Amino acid sequence: MELKHYLYCFADVVLIATSFIYGVKFLRKRNFLLGGELFVVTFSATNLLINALTDKQVFLNLSLFCDAFSRSFGIPVIAIVGLMAVTHRFKASIFVDVVLFVLAMAGTAVVWSADFLVGPKPYFYLVMWTLFSIYLAYVATKLMRVGEKLQSISVIFALVFAQAIASIYDFYRIPGDDDHVIFYTFALLAWSYLGVAMYYGYCALERAQQGLNRGGVLSGPRHDL
DSSP states (O other), X not given: OOHHHHHHHHHHHHHHHHHHHHHHHHHHTTOHHHHHHHHHHHHHHHHHHXXXXXXXXXXXXXXXXXXXXXXXXXXXXXXHHHHHHHHSOBOOOHHHHHHHHHHHHHHHHHHHHOGGGTTTHHHHHHHHHHHHHHHHHHHHHHHHHTTOHHHHHHXXXXXXXXXXXXXXXXXXXXXXXTTSHHHHHHHHHHHHHHHHHHHHHHHHHHHHXXXXXXXXXXXXXXXXX
């Protein structure tokens, strides 16, 4: 096995670890949307690692489906709604959480299998991820406004890194990277950092909300649905 394959497996293990650890942390905060999405990433990365070690196609297919889920609806829709708990004080009910995941899974199945979407699919993924990046820029702005400059910079770095990966994912190959291993190594690390940055940015905005609550400025979280 070449060095680049060892680095690829290392990056995959990092993603498995970070997505699982911070998925658990989000669940402890009772944010089932962000926790659930990170667990999808954990499952995807685990199957990707098994494929790398065994060369069994079924594990790659499972990973690619989960990747399609995260790129189309998991991150652009589910993660945004999850982050709204600290950007808009909006917390959906568990029923709505489940419905979102079910609809996202159904939507992914259509995107994954529909022949008429084969051509537009890469552009759909890119548009959806770009919308998420715009929202992350908004999160970074809110962090800056509450004095969390370090976390704001961290979110911006995660935004740029992940957006760069999304922008070249289906449109460009690194010269000499015929098997896409180098690209995926960077992609796995980008997604690892994104999960970490989202968690600490979330915590920072949560602390800011709690500080305002103690000052009597804001009321408790909204449960509109």
